[in-house]
Amino acid sequence: MKITLGLDSTSLTRRYPRLAILVTLFMAFGVPLGLYVAALAIFPLNTPERLNAMAQQWFGFDLAGSPYRYLIYTAFLLLVAFIAVNYTAVFGGVSTWVERRVAGRMQSRIGPNRTGAAGFLAWVADAVKMVLKEDTIPATADSLLFRGAPYFSMVGLLLPFVVLPFGESTVVTDMNVGAFYVTAVTAFVVVGILVSGWASNSKWALFGGIRGAAQVLSYEIPAGIALMVPVLMAGTLSMQGIVRAQGGWPWDWFVFQNPAAFVAFFIAVTSSLAEGNRTPFDLPEAESELVAGYHAEYSGFRLAIFLMVEWANMWIMGGLAVTMFLGGWQVPGITDEMYKSALGTGLVPSPIWFVYQALSMLVFAVKTWALVFTFIWLRWTLPRVRVDQMMSLCWKYLVPGAFLCFIVTLLWQILVPPVGVKITGIVLALGALALLVKFLVDTRRNIDKVKGDRVDLSNW
Amino acid sequence: MAEETQMGTLGGFPNPPAKVRVEQSSPLPTRVREYFGHISDVVKTFWEGLSVTLSYMVRRPITVQYPDRTEKRVADTLPSRYRGLLEVDMSVCTGCMACERACPISVIKVSTDKDPTNPKQRVITQFDVDESKCMFCGLCVEPCPTGAIQHTREFESTMKSVDSLVFRWVPDPEKPVPFYRPVKGQDAPRAPVGEILRKKMAEASWIAPASILVPDGPKKD
Numbered sequence: 001m002k003i004t005l006g007l008d009s010t011s012l013t014r015r016y017p018r019l020a021i022l023v024t025l026f027m028a029f030g031v032p033l034g035l036y037v038a039a040l041a042i043f044p045l046n047t048p049e050r051l052n053a054m055a056q057q058w059f060g061f062d063l064a065g066s067p068y069r070y071l072i073y074t075a076f077l078l079l080v081a082f083i084a085v086n087y088t089a090v091f092g093g094v095s096t097w098v099e100r101r102v103a104g105r106m107q108s109r110i111g112p113n114r115t116g117a118a119g120f121l122a123w124v125a126d127a128v129k130m131v132l133k134e135d136t137i138p139a140t141a142d143s144l145l146f147r148g149a150p151y152f153s154m155v156g157l158l159l160p161f162v163v164l165p166f167g168e169s170t171v172v173t174d175m176n177v178g179a180f181y182v183t184a185v186t187a188f189v190v191v192g193i194l195v196s197g198w199a200s201n202s203k204w205a206l207f208g209g210i211r212g213a214a215q216v217l218s219y220e221i222p223a224g225i226a227l228m229v230p231v232l233m234a235g236t237l238s239m240q241g242i243v244r245a246q247g248g249w250p251w252d253w254f255v256f257q258n259p260a261a262f263v264a265f266f267i268a269v270t271s272s273l274a275e276g277n278r279t280p281f282d283l284p285e286a287e288s289e290l291v292a293g294y295h296a297e298y299s300g301f302r303l304a305i306f307l308m309v310e311w312a313n314m315w316i317m318g319g320l321a322v323t324m325f326l327g328g329w330q331v332p333g334i335t336d337e338m339y340k341s342a343l344g345t346g347l348v349p350s351p352i353w354f355v356y357q358a359l360s361m362l363v364f365a366v367k368t369w370a371l372v373f374t375f376i377w378l379r380w381t382l383p384r385v386r387v388d389q390m391m392s393l394c395w396k397y398l399v400p401g402a403f404l405c406f407i408v409t410l411l412w413q414i415l416v417p418p419v420g421v422k423i424t425g426i427v428l429a430l431g432a433l434a435l436l437v438k439f440l441v442d443t444r445r446n447i448d449k450v451k452g453d454r455v456d457l458s459n460w
Numbered sequence: 461m462a463e464e465t466q467m468g469t470l471g472g473f474p475n476p477p478a479k480v481r482v483e484q485s486s487p488l489p490t491r492v493r494e495y496f497g498h499i500s501d502v503v504k505t506f507w508e509g510l511s512v513t514l515s516y517m518v519r520r521p522i523t524v525q526y527p528d529r530t531e532k533r534v535a536d537t538l539p540s541r542y543r544g545l546l547e548v549d550m551s552v553c554t555g556c557m558a559c560e561r562a563c564p565i566s567v568i569k570v571s572t573d574k575d576p577t578n579p580k581q582r583v584i585t586q587f588d589v590d591e592s593k594c595m596f597c598g599l600c601v602e603p604c605p606t607g608a609i610q611h612t613r614e615f616e617s618t619m620k621s622v623d624s625l626v627f628r629w630v631p632d633p634e635k636p637v638p639f640y641r642p643v644k645g646q647d648a649p650r651a652p653v654g655e656i657l658r659k660k661m662a663e664a665s666w667i668a669p670a671s672i673l674v675p676d677g678p679k680k681d
Contacts, residue, residue, distance in 0.1 A: 102517065104521065105516065105517045105518075105519075105521055106513045106514075106516045106517050107516070108516060108519065108521050108522050108523075109521050109522070109523045110521045110523045110525070113525065377510065377513060377514065377517075378510070380513055381506075381509045381510050381512075381513040382509065396495075397498075397499065439507070439510075439511060442507070442511045443511040443514045443515045444515075446511055446512055446515035447515045447518070447519060453519055454519075455518045455519070456518070456519060456520035457518060457520075458520055459520050459521050459523065459525070
């Protein structure tokens with residue numbers, strides 16, 4: 001018998017093609033599904049009242065009177081955080097694969113296609129590679145700040161998950177200042193960028209860090225003002241409240257309920273692209289100008305954290321836009337009363353409640369993924385903007401536009417009766433549908449323009 | 461005249477048409493029109509660009525997925541005169557050593573001996589071709605009287621150890637191969653080019669460890 005040392009992945013997948021498909025399916029659907037199930041089971045319990053009731057009813061234990069109750073509450077919070085962090089990491093990984101495949105096809109090539117079925121496991125391999133690499137710290141770097149910088153970025157990424165909903169009840173907590181909180185904590189990412197740029201003691205990293213600071217601070221303003229539009233329309237800052245003020249059908253979404261919100265949606269998405277350093281606003285890392293910008297000196301696990309933050313931020317950007325403008329987790333046809341009656345008064349809700357919850361989570365995930373795809377699509381369409389263009393876009397166009405939307409929304413809320421809002425919703429939703437159809441027809445024509453080209457989804 | 465033409469064109473290309481701004485009787489000042497012109501430019505170019513990239517998304521990528529998802533083996537698609545790995549059909553080798561002499565870089569090593577049981581019969585005890593050194597010039601193929609040594613179209617010769625690239629066409633010196641005697645007016649019965657080599661490659665494992673010449677460790681003074 002011949003024994004070969006080392007893992008020969010090519011021959012492994014070639015020898016067991018079914019194993020490769022099974023592992024891929026597990027990683028692509030099993031892991032996210034497991035995290036969703038865990039979130040659905042754990043997140044709604046995450047209040048002291050529910051935990052107290054559960055302990056009383058199932059274990060006959062008076063948790064509310066116990067001196068150790070805060071230990072239990074903290075343990076539960078840690079469990080919730082564990083699920084959220086893992087969801088972020090898995091999403092960040094999967095989105096890199098999606099990005100590379102989409103980019104590949106848009107450039108007439110394939111992208112990763114070797115590891116696992118359709119190359120899906122490439123992100124796992126990348127992560128393993130990153131973790132195994134040496135974590136070097138430049139001799140002249142400010143060691144403490146250099147090592148700490150990735151965690152600032154990571155905290156900025158993870159904090160919005162406190163209020164960002166996954167579904168009707170699947171949210172860590174429903175803060176009454178949710179929208180404000182999100183705009184505040186996402187700015188943490190820039191602290192990481194600035195600190196890493198400074199601590200690297202390298203001119204490229206410093207340029208990247210300063211650009212990042214200028215960019216994120218500028219775009220905070222249009223982003224914040226544009227996000228005030230749905231807040232005005234819902235009359236609340238709570239994320240769940242904003243979603244509940246919308247409906248499941250497209251004409252009930254805020255984006256179509258007034259023309260200013262329609263514009264504000266695009267302003268908010270553009271600004272959040274800039275805040276998340278996505279192309280066309282990836283000036284802080286601009287490979288062709290700054291090597292790798294603020295993370296030029298990083299390697300190994302710390303670089304992995306920066307990259308994970310960058311990709312996982314797409315979920316925050318997409319999720320925020322979906323929550324504020326696109327109806328969030330609202331499922332068409334399922335009303336608040338139906339959720340309430342399905343929940344009942346007992347400790348364990350009826351099975352139909354779980355079905356509703358799963359549907360709402362699915363709707364939210366599908367909408368967010370659609371936006372994430374759009375972000376990826378934009379990245380592989382547009383070139384990077386120059387610094388001066390980035391600044392003039394923000395200050396000359398987005399900031400006045402956002403303020404205008406804000407004022408128009410104020411007037412709209414006062415002057416337009418509910419019937420007008422309903423009609424606007426239907427008209428704008430139909431208009432958007434017509435634009436979408438026109439766009440797809442144009443796309444089809446672009447294919448026909450090249451002789452011999454046709455729609456062909458083969459060659460995976 | 462010639463000078464004027466040179467002035468009129470830019471590197472042989474006609475000048476781009478000058479931007480003609482038709483002054484419309486618009487009540488808006490130019491700056492305002494420019495401002496909104498930029499916005500409409502952005503919308504139009506986004507529309508155009510996004511639809512182009514999306515249209516490429518649903519076309520077939522031109523990538524050929526070598527090596528395992530091609531329609532044919534790539535070696536079989538190459539022209540027949542392709543100079544790939546050398547192959548020797550020992551059943552028609554006359555032991556003339558013409559190839560060894562022709563090789564400018566000593567890739568080929570042939571040894572012959574007398575058959576101990578039959579002194580009249582000469583045998584080949586060694587026919588080694590070092591493919592790692594071979595530069596595929598084809599000088600060995602030309603003098604071969606029977607066409608025993610030939611270039612194949614095989615080119616995939618990755619091995620974990622470079623020693624595995626020494627092809628031993630007489631695998632065992634204890635079992636030497638007798639000389640082939642050409643028959644006048646008759647072509648040598650050469651096996652189809654590539655068949656023997658493919659069989660040999662299939663048997664060889666590319667992860668086989670080095671058989672000879674294991675490098676010595678660092679020298680100690």
